[in-house]
Amino acid sequence: MDFLPEQQDLISIGISILAGSLVGLEREYKNKSAGFRTIVLICLGATAFTIASRFGAGSDDRIAANIITGIGFIGAGVIFKDKFSVMGLTTAAVIWVVAGIGMAAGLGYYGLALSLSFITVAVLSLFSKVEISMEKLFLTRTLFVVFQDVDVGNLEKLKEVMDRHHLKYVRKTVSKRARQLSVVFELNGDRKSLQQFNNEMMTLMYVEEFYYNS
Incomplete structure (x- = not known):
């Protein structure tokens, strides 16, 4: 041994x-x-x-x-x-x-x-x-949004906000739970635009909650 x-x-x-x-x-x-x-x-x-x-x-x-x-x-x-x-x-x-x-x-x-x-x-x-x-040039993020109600008009308003920040988006899923509308988007854009959009999301009254993986 x-x-x-x-x-x-x-x-x-x-x-x-x-x-x-x-x-x-x-x-x-x-x-x-x-x-x-x-x-x-x-x-x-x-x-x-x-x-x-x-x-x-x-x-x-x-x-x-x-x-x-x-x-x-x-x-x-x-x-x-x-x-x-x-x-x-x-x-x-x-x-x-x-x-x-x-x-x-x-x-x-x-x-x-x-x-x-x-x-x-x-x-x-x-x-x-x-x-x-x-990432300063291009980012892909997933956004989960819960609206206050099932008014489809709020969804169109949110799309206008995305367009204003020059973000490209694809709607992945839409679901209804109780009296709320939930939507998942895939967003594409530069870091600055995504951050500005994220900040504006916090001020939108028709958005109940959102998850933004920044």
């Missing part, structure tokens, strides 16, 4: 912790559900299973496949859906990538593991700025 880890395994563990820390710090800075400790542990766990797979004859592929399956369950746990939007997809993708980084470290591809961690941080940091820039 060998109670002492091999030098290569210790290096793999060290690289795994370092690589996971680089990505984890970015996630912690942005206050995500999977923060510093979680990301490091995911990376370290993938490394540990990959190292263990080397000691089982013909088990490498099976263990690697099980790592991917297990990470899928963890990723699914950070995804949640509200009325109209799905959140946590980026965090789930990060968990998936970090597991891959941990596996690379466990296999001894240290340069690849560190390179992927730097690339992941760059994508998370720099590409978010690209998304913000694009």
